[in-house]
Amino acid sequence: MSIENIGRKRLNRPGLRIGRRAYLISLFTLVWAWAIFSEAKETSRSFTLDNGLRAFLLEKRNVPLVNVVVAVNLGSKDETAETSGLVHVLEHFILFRGTKLRSGSEISQEVRRHGGYFNAHTTQDLVFFEISVPSEHADFALRNQKEILFDLKLTQEDLDKEKEVIFEELGQIEDDPIRYATALVYQNLFQGHPYGNPIYGNKEVIHGLTVDNIQAFYKRYFVPSNCALAVVGDFDAAEMEKRVKAVFGDVTGPTFEPVAFGQPQLPKKGTTELEVELDVNKAYLVIGALAPDYNHPDQYAMDVLTQVFGRGLNPMLGSVLRGRRRLVETVFMDYHAHQYGGLALVYLTLDPRNVQAAKRETITFLKRAYAENFSPDDLLGEERLYAYDYLSGAKNQIRYNASQSQEKGLSIATALVRHLLLGKADTAGSYLKNIEELTSSDIRKAAAKYFGRGEYVVVSIVPKKKD
Numbered sequence: 001m002s003i004e005n006i007g008r009k010r011l012n013r014p015g016l017r018i019g020r021r022a023y024l025i026s027l028f029t030l031v032w033a034w035a036i037f038s039e040a041k042e043t044s045r046s047f048t049l050d051n052g053l054r055a056f057l058l059e060k061r062n063v064p065l066v067n068v069v070v071a072v073n074l075g076s077k078d079e080t081a082e083t084s085g086l087v088h089v090l091e092h093f094i095l096f097r098g099t100k101l102r103s104g105s106e107i108s109q110e111v112r113r114h115g116g117y118f119n120a121h122t123t124q125d126l127v128f129f130e131i132s133v134p135s136e137h138a139d140f141a142l143r144n145q146k147e148i149l150f151d152l153k154l155t156q157e158d159l160d161k162e163k164e165v166i167f168e169e170l171g172q173i174e175d176d177p178i179r180y181a182t183a184l185v186y187q188n189l190f191q192g193h194p195y196g197n198p199i200y201g202n203k204e205v206i207h208g209l210t211v212d213n214i215q216a217f218y219k220r221y222f223v224p225s226n227c228a229l230a231v232v233g234d235f236d237a238a239e240m241e242k243r244v245k246a247v248f249g250d251v252t253g254p255t256f257e258p259v260a261f262g263q264p265q266l267p268k269k270g271t272t273e274l275e276v277e278l279d280v281n282k283a284y285l286v287i288g289a290l291a292p293d294y295n296h297p298d299q300y301a302m303d304v305l306t307q308v309f310g311r312g313l314n315p316m317l318g319s320v321l322r323g324r325r326r327l328v329e330t331v332f333m334d335y336h337a338h339q340y341g342g343l344a345l346v347y348l349t350l351d352p353r354n355v356q357a358a359k360r361e362t363i364t365f366l367k368r369a370y371a372e373n374f375s376p377d378d379l380l381g382e383e384r385l386y387a388y389d390y391l392s393g394a395k396n397q398i399r400y401n402a403s404q405s406q407e408k409g410l411s412i413a414t415a416l417v418r419h420l421l422l423g424k425a426d427t428a429g430s431y432l433k434n435i436e437e438l439t440s441s442d443i444r445k446a447a448a449k450y451f452g453r454g455e456y457v458v459v460s461i462v463p464k465k466k467d
Contacts, residue, residue: 043236043237044059045237049248049249051248051251052224053224053225053229054227055228057237058230064134064135064234065134066135066141066232066234066235067130067132067231067409067410067413068131068133069128069230070128070145070227071228071414072222073125073226073227074217075087075124075125075126075127075199076123076194076195077195078194079194081202083205084197085198085200085201085202086205086214087217088122088201089159089214091120091127093214096108098153099151099153100153101151107148114133114134115134115137116133117131117132122199123338124199124338125339129145129148130413138231138235138240149227150222152218159209175279180278181285182286184274185459186288188272189289189457190343194261195341225253225256226258230412230413230416230420231413232409262340263293263341264341270455271458272457273359273458274457274460275460277465278461278463282329283461285362285458285461286348286458286461288344288457289366289450294342295339295422296342298450299342300431301446302335302337302342305369305450307393308394309333310332310334310347311332314388314390316365316369321348325357327358328350330347331346332347352463363454363458366456367452369447370444372444373440374390375389375392375440376389402432
């Protein structure tokens with residue numbers, strides 16, 4: 001499993017071939033998609049229905065598909081110790097258990113009959129429901145999403161069945177060193193903040209959930225004014241606007257006022273270290289530090305830092321850790337931007353004997369990264385001739401990935417609904433421009449601000465000790 005697909009898995013149900021994702025969405029993929037939208041020449045439309053549902057339509061005629069994504073402003077951040085895991089259970093229920101009009105198996109059969117791809121995933125901020133179908137079945141996709149989201153049928157029998165699936169999934173997470181370590185980083189770095197709540201929930205809490213518990217959450221959050229809809233694909237935008245209004249216009253619900261959460265506070269206790277023994281052969285290190293939130297202007301510098309330190313063909317951390325000592329086998333870095341805070345993550349796989357050395361070298365590098373040279377322009381004289389241009393390389397890679405995102409209608413639709421619900425300002429056309437304008441000085445300032453302060457959570461997953 002690649003690090004980019006942390007938490008991604010496939011869960012097959014009888015009668016429906018689907019891919020269920022419950023993963024941490026990196027700002028890279030989503031902002032690249034948003035950047036492509038903002039600079040695209042295709043026809044687009046944005047509007048809000050009378051019931052408060054926000055919608056965005058974008059024509060992408062390169063593939064005869066229509067992608068429909070609905071996001072609800074509900075995530076693990078909205079849970080408490082008494083409701084831990086409820087959002088994830090509700091997501092499962094909506095995707096698999098049926099409505100007042102059709103059973104879960106009937107829905108799955110119809111999606112398959114229409115050649116559709118059907119999926120959902122829960123994050124800290126939002127829960128997403130998506131469907132992709134051939135363009136001639138666009139009306140079916142709209143009606144299907146409306147029905148599963150706003151006409152849910154809850155029964156205790158179905159809830160108990162879905163709990164068993166959740167319990168199995170929780171067991172799989174505990175056996176996955178990357179997902180397990182990432183969850184521990186979140187819980188410790190965001191300690192005392194809603195982002196520290198586990199996405200998959202607490203097994204004991206889930207075991208005791210009743211239909212009344214689910215119904216209360218469902219009625220409160222699944223209202224049009226707390227949702228956003230994006231449709232991307234092969235259609236005429238003016239005609240699609242009429243379809244969306246016709247399908248979703250009669251959905252009713254009260255005006256929703258979301259709870260505003262504060263920014264996470266630094267732990268102010270240096271590095272927190274945890275070690276967990278699992279049934280693995282290799283060791284895994286996950287190192288986390290607080291990072292800019294979704295709307296913070298530092299997000300651009302953090303994207304570039306992530307690319308420079310732990311992505312691409314020649315990442316700086318790779319040179320440090322895979323040099324003469326060969327401390328690690330793989331290096332990867334990611335950046336997760338949420339509405340109220342962000343997280344920078346370094347992922348390492350390595351020989352268990354090298355854990356302490358790799359941990360020490362990585363943290364030392366991050367703390368001192370503000371003093372690094374990222375461009376030949378940082379040097380004088382002949383030294384410039386031999387310096388690797390990390391800054392230009394990162395910018396080129398980001399531009400390339402933005403270009404690649406043009407072909408991914410589902411990713412763009414996901415980016416759009418996320419931006420509609422989390423974005424505070426209109427950033428149309430600004431992302432790639434802001435990336436291009438970054439200098440080495442900007443990168444160093446961000447490195448000092450987010451890595452130089454020395455506040456980290458480090459999780460080591462190591463093989464079980466032999467008896």
